[in-house]
Each structure stands twice: as C-alpha cells, then as structure tokens.
Amino acid sequence: MTKIAVIPGDGIGQEVIAEAQKVLALALPGYEATEYDLGARRYNRNGEILPDSVLSELDEHDAILLGAIGDPTVPPGVLERGLLLKLRFELDQYVNLRPSRLYPGAATPLADVKPGDIDFVVVREGTEGLYTGAGGNLHVNSAAEVATEESLNTRYGTERVIRDAFERARRRRGHLTLVHKTNVLIHAGGLWKRTFDDVAAEYPDVTTEYQHVDAAAMFLVNRPHTFDVIVTDNLFGDILTDIAAAVTGGIGLAATGSINPDHQHPSTFEPVHGSAPDIAGQGIADPVAAISSTALLLDHLGRADAAAAVNAAVERELGSREAGASIRTSEVGDRVAADVAGQLS
Ligand code: IPM
Numbered sequence: 001m002t003k004i005a006v007i008p009g010d011g012i013g014q015e016v017i018a019e020a021q022k023v024l025a026l027a028l029p030g031y032e033a034t035e036y037d038l039g040a041r042r043y044n045r046n047g048e049i050l051p052d053s054v055l056s057e058l059d060e061h062d063a064i065l066l067g068a069i070g071d072p073t074v075p076p077g078v079l080e081r082g083l084l085l086k087l088r089f090e091l092d093q094y095v096n097l098r099p100s101r102l103y104p105g106a107a108t109p110l111a112d113v114k115p116g117d118i119d120f121v122v123v124r125e126g127t128e129g130l131y132t133g134a135g136g137n138l139h140v141n142s143a144a145e146v147a148t149e150e151s152l153n154t155r156y157g158t159e160r161v162i163r164d165a166f167e168r169a170r171r172r173r174g175h176l177t178l179v180h181k182t183n184v185l186i187h188a189g190g191l192w193k194r195t196f197d198d199v200a201a202e203y204p205d206v207t208t209e210y211q212h213v214d215a216a217a218m219f220l221v222n223r224p225h226t227f228d229v230i231v232t233d234n235l236f237g238d239i240l241t242d243i244a245a246a247v248t249g250g251i252g253l254a255a256t257g258s259i260n261p262d263h264q265h266p267s268t269f270e271p272v273h274g275s276a277p278d279i280a281g282q283g284i285a286d287p288v289a290a291i292s293s294t295a296l297l298l299d300h301l302g303r304a305d306a307a308a309a310v311n312a313a314v315e316r317e318l319g320s321r322e323a324g325a326s327i328r329t330s331e332v333g334d335r336v337a338a339d340v341a342g343q344l345s
C-alpha cells in the first residue's frame with residue numbers, strides 16, 4: 001500500500017489539494033493518505049512549524065503531497081525556512097525538478113510560439129548554495145551594519161545533482177545545459193563547471209552546453225525551444241523557473257517535485273504557486289498545477305503510465321478552455337478525474 005502524507009497547508013492549498021486527491025485516487029487506487037496540519041494556521045495557533053516528531057512521521061511515507069504554505073499574518077522567512085526548506089534539507093531532496101511545457105490553451109506572453117515549442121525541465125539543486133542560511137549580520141541596525149550570505153557548494157552535492165540531470169537528459173532529447181556565473185562566481189562556478197565536465201565524459205550520448213545565468217534568462221524568453229534539460233544551483237534555479245513558468249502560462253500551471261532520487265526519504269510534490277489568500281475560499285483557484293504535481297509524484301514512484309494519463313488529461317483540460325473564461329476548482333478536478341478514469345479503465 002502506497003502511503004502518501006498530505007499537507008494541504010494554507011489558503012487555496014486546501015482547495016487544490018482536494019482536487020489533486022480526486023485524481024490521485026484514480027491514478028493510484030487504494031493509496032493511503034494521512035493528512036498533516038502544517039502551515040500558517042498551526043503556527044498562529046500554537047507556534048509550531050515542523051516539530052521533529054512530525055518530521056519523523058513524514059519520513060515514513062512514500063511521498064508527500066503539499067498544497068501551499070504561507071499567510072500574510074506570518075513574518076517572512078518563518079515558514080519558508082522552518083517548514084519548506086527544512087523538509088528539503090532534512091529529507092535530502094537534492095533534486096528540485098521543475099518541468100515547463102507549453103500546453104494548448106495556456107496563455108504565453110511570447111509571440112510566435114505554439115504548443116509543443118516549449119518543453120524542458122530544470123533540475124535545480126535543492127540542498128546547498130545560498131539556501132543553507134550560512135552567513136550573518138554584524139553591527140545590526142547601525143550605520144556600520146554588514147551582512148554576509150554564503151553559498152555552500154560541495155563536490156558531492158554538485159556531482160549528484162549533475163548526474164541526475166544527465167540521466168534525465170538521456171531519457172529525453174539528450175541535451176543538457178549547465179547554468180551558472182563562472183565569469184564572476186569563480187569559486188563555486190569553477191567547482192560546478194569542473195564537475196559538469198567530468199560527469200559529461202561518462203555521457204557521450206548527451207550533448208552539453210554552458211550558459212551564464214543572465215544569458216540563460218534571456219534565452220528562456222527569446223529561444224526557449226532550444227532547451228531540453230537545464231541543471232543549475234539553488235538560487236539560479238529558483239529565479240529561472242519563475243521565468244520558465246511565466247513563458248508557459250504562468251505560475252498557476254507549474255508543478256514541482258523536491259526529490260530524493262535515491263528513495264532514501266520521501267519526495268515532496270507541490271504546485272509552484274502560493275496560498276493566494278486573496279482568492280481563498282471562493283472555489284475559483286485553478287487546481288491544474290496541484291494535479292500536475294501528482295503526475296510528477298506518480299512518475300517518481302514508478303507509475304509512468306498513470307503519470308502520462310494525468311498529463312494527457314491536464315492537456316485536454318487546458319485545451320478545452322475558452323481564453324479568459326473563469327473556472328470552478330471542483331469542476332476542473334471532476335473533469336480531469338473523469339478523463340483519467342476513462343484512460344485507465
Ligand atoms: C520555490 C519558493 C521557495 C524557494 C521559497 C518559498 C522558500 O520560491 O519553491 O520556488 O525559494 O525555493
């Protein structure tokens with residue numbers, strides 16, 4: 001029995017996860033869901049963010065499905081560092097996988113691209129870089145204040161994520177782009193580039209390319225069709241994947257997996273969008289990103305067929321929409337679930 005920990009979280013997280021679960025019930029029949037109350041509501045109630053006992057329980061699951069975390073009542077950084085990043089670090093989710101595909105019907109701001117033109121994945125490093133919290137402040141709140149924010153990069157950490165990216169490129173169109181800033185960040189950039197070149201020697205079937213992050217940001221907008229797999233560090237990946245989401249119809253459609261490829265710990269799957277408190281509770285949030293994140297979950301658990309069925313259903317759902325028409329959260333979930341049921345019956 002597959003055990004899924006479900007963290008609906010805050011705001012529209014709860015609404016979209018309900019729809020994702022409708023779909024998952026069909027794609028992964030009989031899975032066992034255990035719900036965990038984490039996020040702004042719990043924090044505001046009793047100050048708890050991610051107690052160690054809860055983390056240990058989560059670790060016993062096959063995967064984690066997460067809605068959205070956050071609310072304006074909680075100061076910035078508290079839930080991000082204490083919950084989202086703690087999960088990534090403690091569960092060693094070193095591959096932050098973010099696919100971008102332009103579906104028929106999705107509103108791209110780019111002219112001259114059509115569905116099928118954009119189809120790439122970003123493999124963002126998830127446990128190192130500027131996200132470790134290393135650094136500090138001196139002389140706080142004085143005219144002499146100094147702040148440092150250190151980027152941690154290890155051979156071990158870069159090599160394993162680069163290797164994962166080569167494996168994914170090999171299973172796709174066989175092209176991998178390393179993105180960094182080696183012309184300025186000579187220490188970390190040097191390590192990434194040398195590691196990339198070493199691993200590349202083991203993958204003669206994969207063509208490789210290097211781009212500085214500023215150039216990559218531009219190319220994602222003016223020639224996104226040239227990308228297949230991108231591998232990059234934590235912060236560059238964070239920024240580039242928002243651009244990637246924007247050119248493929250917006251962050252409302254993007255899904256992500258924080259993955260431990262070795263299956264030593266559960267991986268977390270979630271929509272990239274946030275809790276959207278402004279529209280929460282109205283039943284109008286688009287559950288497509290949450291549903292797409294179940295496809296990533298299924299794929300990670302070795303259910304490629306079920307994942308493909310969910311993706312095909314999402315593609316039909318988006319293709320059937322009138323431009324600018326409003327949607328109802330539960331109706332989208334019902335339509336996609338019915339489509340998946342039809343494919344798998
Ligand atoms: C994301 C988010 C997170 C990140 C924040 C909320 C910690 O922006 O998942 O992309 O920076 O990774």
Ligand code: MN
Binds near residue numbers: 238
């Ligand atoms: Mn982000």
